[in-house]
Amino acid sequence: MKGDIIELPTRHDEAWRWADLRHAHDIGNTLPPANDMLPEIDQHWLDIPGLRHLTVAGHPVGDSTLNTTASPDRTLPRHPLADLAAASARSGATLHLAADEDGGTIQLLHIGTAGAAHSVTRVELSAGARLTLIETFADERRDHWLNHRMDAFLGEGAVLVRIVRVKTAHGLVSERGAVSLASNARFTQLVIASAGSALRSEAHVTLDGAHAHAVVNGILLGDGHAALDALTKVEHRVPETSSNQTFRLVAAGQSQVSIAGGISVARHAQKTDAEQSLKALVLKRTAAANLKPELEIYADDVKCAHGCTVGELDKGALFYLQSRGVPRLQAQALLTQAFVADALGVIKEEPLHSALDREARAWLEART
């Protein structure tokens, strides 16, 4: 039985033109079925030390030292799906770190079952605090909709590293990170999606203090009928802030992978240094990639470098590898791995980097 009718964006809206929200339309507010069975989840954790917290269909599972209330930042601008998450979430994670506190690594695993589940992660880092947050979305081999928002505030000099892993095979994941940075704060995000289903991933970052720096990267690996869609907006609101966006999209099968990468520089935000590189690799002619850089620059003393390319694997390089003894599929995997390496390189911390690298490599070797 369907729940209340909910208002969803449509493809007529430019910001949603590549988003595949069919599952959201079909599932609406249908609640997940009551089920005491715990799904198989072990394979979804990233194999690194740190606190772990599991949410199944929007419900916290097991004992956790985390504060599992949903406490969205209600001062943020309206957003159709983020507002819905705020209104419907029955649990979440609220992470407040005191000044100079090191929160280590926290993994949040969101498992979708049938039906719709909404959740909210709230991060408040006081001055000088540090946290690595890994949010993973996976499913139980059934159609579902996981709708998530992550609202973060980074105080002066605070450091947040956020990894978003999307490993769903069915349904839709819509997730939105809204992050605001005070002076000297650092935010690094990497979305790494190897999903066979639908994804809408948004990042809205506002640089509100001088020398704040944001890195917003993504690796979207589409296969089958996946529709993976990312949208970013990095707002430079004050002078002397910097940002870097690197997205690498790989389209196999009949998938569609898309990125609309936004940079906006306010009129008085002089000395902004923003870079953006969007690249897509189309492995099969049946797949598609959409790339759209969106730059709104109102200040005149700024550096905004951007590049945007779509292509296929370099046939010359492929033959060169084969002629040295590397089988075609392995050669394709190696070249594709090299292609996504730029976006992955931003995560330098070990063992996190190696763990993510292994995952990306496994996907590529299986698909190319």
Place this chain on the structure above:
Amino acid sequence: MLKIENLHATVAEKPILQGLTLAVNAGEVHAIMGPNGAGKSTLAYVLAGREGYDVTEGSVSFDGDDLLALAPHERAAKGLFLGFQYPVEIPGVSNLLFLRTALNAQKKLRGQPEVSGAEFMKAIRTESEALGLSMDMLKRPVNVGFSGGEKKRNEAVQLAMLGTKLAILDETDSGLDIDALKVVAEGINRFRSPERGVLLITHYQRLLDHVRPDFVHVLAGGRIVETGGPELALRLERDGYERHAA
């Protein structure tokens, strides 16, 4: 070792090789010379198995196997090496990763155990030192930012590392200054042995001053039209290919 008989090949349906016959035995160095457009590079690519180079007639056997039935990587694992006229740049893949991947892929196909990291590093250190390519360069992406000479030295390092039996070197002397030419020639001479064969494709006699071939062939119009000893190269240098013009 290599036996090519009546080979016909097309590129984009245009006939390029038209009845080429050639045999290379172990221990021999054969030079193939010829005017532009004669089919020299096509011969190299056909032997290595590049897509788009279609054999329409004839046969090629390599150590008794039907070479044309093998995929490019299988030909490499059998010991065939193509030295490229223009070695390809591969951003994001280091030379070390590239070579180790290639070496282990070949070993896997031959049913041999993979080479350990330590063994590999020891071997590559020796070869790169001999060929004047620093380890720093080998840590960089394949051929990216390399000069023409460095690319050819890199080819020579690969030739030495990959257990090659037959080296087909496609205009390996093009774009080299005299010093680099000597280094590459030395690489070829180090490679020469009674068990190995070399097919040197070149425009000029210059390389043959440093690598003395056993046989020199003239390739024109897609066929071998004349065969001789090293003196043939000298005559070609003096008189050109006019007498072979169709």
